[in-house]
Amino acid sequence: MNQHMRPEPVPFIDIAAQRRRLGKTIDEAVARVLAHCQFINGPEVTALEAALAKFSGARHVVSCASGTDALLMVLMAKQVGPGDAVLCPSFTFCATGEAVALTGATPVFVDVDEATFNIDAGSLTRGIATARHRGLKPRAVIPVDLFGQSADHDAIAAIAASEGLFVLDDAAQGFGASYQGRRLGTFGLATATSFFPAKPLGCFGDGGAIFTDDDGLAETLRSIRVHGQGADKYDNVRLGLTGRLDTIQAAVLIEKLKIFEDEIAARNAVAARYSRGLGNLVTVPRLAPGCTSVWAQYTIRLPQGVDRDGFAAALKAQGIPTAIYYTRSMHQQTAYRDFPVADGGLPVSERLSNDVISLPMHAYLDAPTQARIIEAVRGALSA
Template structure:
């Protein structure tokens, strides 16, 4: 039996285990939608928005079709466009800068901190200066709470206030995390998140949400979400999108949110096991004092005197253990974004991280025996 288990591939993110735990509750939730047939803007969407507001502490929640739409909708509602600059970290998923480019504004890429992987405050300041030198108007900053850990929101807020920028927090990977005891969703003007299936809180397709305490912004977002609709269905008062969250996905998320706090605790147990076993062998991620991560990914950096990243990944794969690289190219290195400006002094940390990082299996259902197998494979690959 043990020999058979060793041969089974390990799940990188195990959505099947969560599905088994939720059991009939998901089937029943979907069944209720199939019964009432309100597939667009059904009652579950409103209920989910209310549940998410209670969970996060935000006054207003606007559910939408994806995390990318969540970011884009805020920029559209704030009339960001040509001539404006939006400051973004480069070491992140492309959607962070993509939404800026889609509005016609200019993303200005800045560097990240080597320990937290989140936006570097000095580079943020240099990015704002670079935008001004180019004749652009710095309008906003999009910090990213990468891999599940919050960025330094106090420091970001201070820079934004001094420069007159609004903050759109990209919490696509970190909904449920806390910064100094407060859950994400209440920092800056607005917070965007994603419910992509692999996220800590994920649905069974695409989905997202925006959190804000600004009632006027929330009203504008609800308009943008449905083609820029005004008080009358066919009086569109602004350019908008088709960015509604399907009722069925809302129904699924309502059930998943009920167990989310328990899953966050479990993810932190898994992360602590990894740290205890590996921090002397690799550069292990560290959470800033006062923060709580939701560990969307467990991302390590390999020692310089060890095997290369490709060899390390191949050694784990041979043992049935998957890895992933987030991100082999930072945004400013990618074909579609190479021509956009970067902070003065360049982005050396982002470039370094893109060459060094690799992520290990991480989810709330990674039991100790399976995790020990992953840890042993890491140790073996490093010759430890």
């Protein structure tokens, strides 16, 4: 096939289509910041926090520099540190366990549910026992709302309450989703999210936020965000970070939040088309009862015996990108392989790392382009 005949490549996430839809609104929002020059803690930061609180139902929103900082700041506020254990799923992006390790505490990795990819309650219970057996003090659990679907927050809350742990919800991929009719942001002690550009609600750089109903925690987080400052900026009352969200990013997010609900509906329509088109060929994602997803990724599992690299190459030749989240679960990665895992091992996480692959997913994936992707998947599987 000569170069001119190559199929037009499909974007994995189409940020440009969203940019066209928003037209000049973001340009104008950024221009307002460039005019007032309050690049740190400008008025847009406060306005965004209020808009996010209204959207999520959380009493307090503390914006910050990234999703990783969001997790780390909550752990710092709760004085989690050496000798403490924090339970995390292994099948997640490394930031979940990284934030724990950065405090000096020990991440203890637990397994996930095969159908939802989210933390498995039985493995969580075993992980808590493993931590205690090792002489660690279990302090917290960080469930992850992976690929956009809410974790089973009732089951997690029940275990956490009986074991004396606090819950820090990692909604870096799940903000905008709901559980039992309530939006994420109001479960557990606090919820962390990310506004990385590829996320369903993303800015044009790094950004994040923490949601909580706890007044004291919110106050501490605002101090940690600025080097641990007290009433006087030169009397720092605790260790902190440079954890602020840029005013320009807040301005971008204010405009994007206005169309977010519409985009979530579009993402769900895209997921439904994939499910109809591929459900008889591959294992498609399944929503648990009472859960919704914002479909940060559309992750399928290939049938046993299918060569994943060959499958990806066949799609790439058709101009269709894929991605693998995650080729290695956290407990299999060099920096994390010496941390404890729940008794019984993490067989599901290991299986998923071997057979998952993600297809293009965004709010602007039109039906003809999606039909082309589905056709290419069918072709690659029958080759």
